[in-house]
Amino acid sequence: MQVNRRSFLMGSAGVAAGLAFGAGSSVPAFAEDAKLRAMWWGSNDRAKRTLDVAKLYESKNAGVSIVGESLSGDGYWTKLSTQMAGRAIADVFQLEPGTISDYSKRGACLALDEFVPSTLKVDSFGKDMLKLTTVDGKLYGVGLGLNSFALFFDQTAFEKAGIPVPTADLTWDEYAKLAVELTKAGGKDNYWGGPYGGALRLRLRRLAAPARQKPLCRWQARLQCG
Numbered sequence: 001m002q003v004n005r006r007s008f009l010m011g012s013a014g015v016a017a018g019l020a021f022g023a024g025s026s027v028p029a030f031a032e033d034a035k036l037r038a039m040w041w042g043s044n045d046r047a048k049r050t051l052d053v054a055k056l057y058e059s060k061n062a063g064v065s066i067v068g069e070s071l072s073g074d075g076y077w078t079k080l081s082t083q084m085a086g087r088a089i090a091d092v093f094q095l096e097p098g099t100i101s102d103y104s105k106r107g108a109c110l111a112l113d114e115f116v117p118s119t120l121k122v123d124s125f126g127k128d129m130l131k132l133t134t135v136d137g138k139l140y141g142v143g144l145g146l147n148s149f150a151l152f153f154d155q156t157a158f159e160k161a162g163i164p165v166p167t168a169d170l171t172w173d174e175y176a177k178l179a180v181e182l183t184k185a186g187g188k189d190n191y192w193g194g195p196y197g198g199a200l201r202l203r204l205r206r207l208a209a210p211a212r213q214k215p216l217c218r219w220q221a222r223l224q225c226g
Contacts, residue, residue, distance in 0.1 A: 039069045040094035041076040084108045095141060097132045104140040111138040151194075161185035 040050060047070035054066040069090070071079060077099075083089040089108055103109050116122055122130060122142055133141035158165045163181055170178075175194065182193025 034064045036066050036092060037090040038066055038092040039090040041071055100133055100140055101135045104135045109140040111140060113139050
């Protein structure tokens, strides 16, 4: 007997919270030697902790085994995209806020809403946490955790440019304009008025949406120059 991931979730407590569930192939029957493939990126420490959680799950669910694979760097994304193209993607895999939208819209992820709260208990994660893995109103994963973000600014650079230092109510639109002003004021090559990478890059891409114009009151609103 073969069951897909939807049937597996209905009959289990879910596995590897924090990773997205794939929506492609099938897995063996849950009650008879079920096996799930899980893939993630990160350090050896993350791999060890993830495998420890998998072993704990296996100990509480007889007949279920989890085969884990950890990769680092660009190798992870290359393998994940190759697996998706070949419809052989892992059953459970790690994504980030910027990629879960892309993968879910391309049909690689399984929407989890029908399993909440009967199978997946996600209330303790908080609404803001769940928003990071919600796409078009549907939940496609549960966050592994949150990073702490901080922006730093060079007060001397602001003074030289004659630009007022940022305040805690700075919006993302204002930040983008401020970064341009500082870059121009620098007057030299390879000098940037603000960083443009990671989560910040994703945030700036969404400036066109008015709803994204939220103040940074909960952050240390500081900008980095140079």
